[in-house]
Amino acid sequence: MSPKETGDQNKSQGIPCGIVMPISSIGGCSERHWEDVLQIITDAVSDVGFSAKLVSTADEITVIQRTIVQNLYNLPIVICDVSEKNPNVMFELGMRLAFDKPTIIIKDDFTGFSFDMGVVEHVEYPRDLRFGKIIDFKARLGEKVKATYSKSQNDRDFSTFLRHFGQFKPADISEQEMSGQEYIMEQLSSLMMKVDRIGRSKKSYQSRSQEASPDELDICCQALPESYIASLKRFVDGEDKIISSRISNVDGHIHLFARCSDESPFERARLEKAFREKARDMFLSDPRFGPELELNR
The missing domain is CATH 3.40.50.450 (Rossmann fold)
Known part of the structure; x- marks a missing residue:
């Protein structure tokens, strides 16, 4: 050497x-x-x-x-x-x-x-x-x-x-010994959980996709009381670029689908955002519910 x-x-x-x-x-x-x-x-x-x-x-x-x-x-x-x-x-x-x-x-x-x-x-x-x-x-x-x-x-x-700034207890990391087999099983379990979450997310997305046609906007009304949904539908129908709208139950909660005449993705995204914000504002205006709204935005 x-x-x-x-x-x-x-x-x-x-x-x-x-x-x-x-x-x-x-x-x-x-x-x-x-x-x-x-x-x-x-x-x-x-x-x-x-x-x-x-x-x-x-x-x-x-x-x-x-x-x-x-x-x-x-x-x-x-x-x-x-x-x-x-x-x-x-x-x-x-x-x-x-x-x-x-x-x-x-x-x-x-x-x-x-x-x-x-x-x-x-x-x-x-x-x-x-x-x-x-x-x-x-x-x-x-x-x-x-x-x-x-x-x-x-x-x-x-x-x-x-x-230097006072009496603090430094953060600690607990250590646990495990065999190679235990480590592999832990990683496989973690991987299976991630795959399961992806599968459930894909299933939910496909369920909604099957309900909505390509030219429809999707407004989730998950937390909106039923008494407000008809008012939201009238608001959506009042928009010039909306041809028609319908209410449908998807995965146990209500969605409002609206057919739009404008094919621009930017305009469609703007309208969908405006409709979801309207749904949120309607919910927040009700003193029975207030800030507890958890709409999917």
């Missing part, structure tokens, strides 16, 4: 350090830009004995969202790059801070501070990744990682964020 291969192997066996950062194009920064940033971070932490990996990385095939949450909770230290304030990055940073685990925030010099995060120190690097400044950034980041990890291991009262 060559000296380089030996060095790379030793680096890969360092203390795990998670990375949260953008990975696709955003704010004028290409995917290649973020690949370069990832390599810079990886080199910086490797130089001080840590092994960097994205929090979405897992050693086995698993659900990516579960991997991210588990890594955000389990990894001893995480670096979060909030450059461009990517929504996914900010969400994952919020989770990590809720766990109150060792976290280091970095950003480029084009990105401003977020109000809530302004109290937390940010390690800054140049967006243009200028060589001289990147060398300095890597040194500062490496020292920050090493010092933060060391303090988290030796200080029982260590807190990245939460405890």
Whole structure:
């Protein structure tokens, strides 16, 4: 084994350090830009004995969202790059801070501070990744990682964020061991539930589709009292572009179908929306029901 291969192997066996950062194009920064940033971070932490990996990385095939949450909770230290304030990055940073685990925030010099995060120190690097400044950034980041990890291991009262604002109990994740067979059965059960929901949704859609002809508008009157439906029908019939209308029972509740002379999908959508809003307003005007309306809109 060559000296380089030996060095790379030793680096890969360092203390795990998670990375949260953008990975696709955003704010004028290409995917290649973020690949370069990832390599810079990886080199910086490797130089001080840590092994960097994205929090979405897992050693086995698993659900990516579960991997991210588990890594955000389990990894001893995480670096979060909030450059461009990517929504996914900010969400994952919020989770990590809720766990109150060792976290280091970095950003480029084009990105401003977020109000809530302004109290937390940010390690800054140049967006243009200028060589001289990147060398300095890597040194500062490496020292920050090493010092933060060391303090988290030796200080029982260590807190990245939460405890600076009061006495809070960090969020916890309960863990349960299961056999491979149990895990497979759990995933199959989840998949069957999703397929069942899709099937029921398709059945309901087909039921309504069979009731309505292609040129009819569909106004659901699920929560509208029967005494109001005739008034709604008169309102619909008063529209110039409505040829005729009819009332039908679909899946146990009332629908009003209206045949429209205008073939424009935009005009048909406008009319259907106006009729549904009329049904809603009629319901809300009745003091017996008020804001309890739950029409399908």
